[in-house]
Amino acid sequence: MQETQKNTITLACTTGFATHWLLPRLADFERACPDIDLRISATSRIQSFATDGIDLAVRHGNGFCEGCVSEKLIDDDYIAVCIPAVAQQLGEPPALAALGRVTLLHDMHREDWKSWLDEAGAGHIDTRKGPLYSDGSGAWLAMLAGMGVALMRRRFVQANLASGEVVAPFPNTLNTGHAYWLITPHEALLRPAVVKVRA
DSSP states (O other), X not given: OHHHHHTEEEEEEOHHHIIIIIHHHHHXXXXXXXXXXXXXXXXXXXXXXXXXXXXEEEEEESOOOXXXXXXXXXXXXXXXXXXXHHHGGGTTTTOGGGGGGSOEEBOSOTHXXXXXXXXXXXTTSXXXXXXXXXXXXXXXXXXXXXXXXXXXXXXXHXXXXXXXXXBOOOOOOBOOXXXXXXXXXXXXXXXXXXXXXXX
């Protein structure tokens, strides 16, 4: 029982990160580390290492966390994506101005669309309309249902782009200067299982 407890590792992350980045890699991890029971706590709430029983966390921001080691996983690099049927509404070739005629899907950071359009030279488009979802997963599911165009992190949607399930009609990107970081408290690094997960 004690050995099992020692090899149980709890990782906290957002639902979007778990869905798009972590879950596709879990099968490889389980084959490489069959002795580790990795438990994923997916929530938008920032969990406490001390009180929530978290060993590792993936957090979005600048990577700073006092008393911890931070390792950058992916940069924020947003692209506009939609299903092919919605892309047809944008013209051939796609016109940025046509984004004013389709629904823009927002997560909790509604200002990201404004920043993306400003950098693309289409800042005149009204970004105040369109549904607002509590996280990127809601915007993602709405986009897959053909409800509009969403801003997604390029690294999250690479497989979907490669399969043709979704398309990126425009080459424009937005880098927010933030990233996803793997955060580990210094004391957790004393556990071999934690070190193995980080590898």
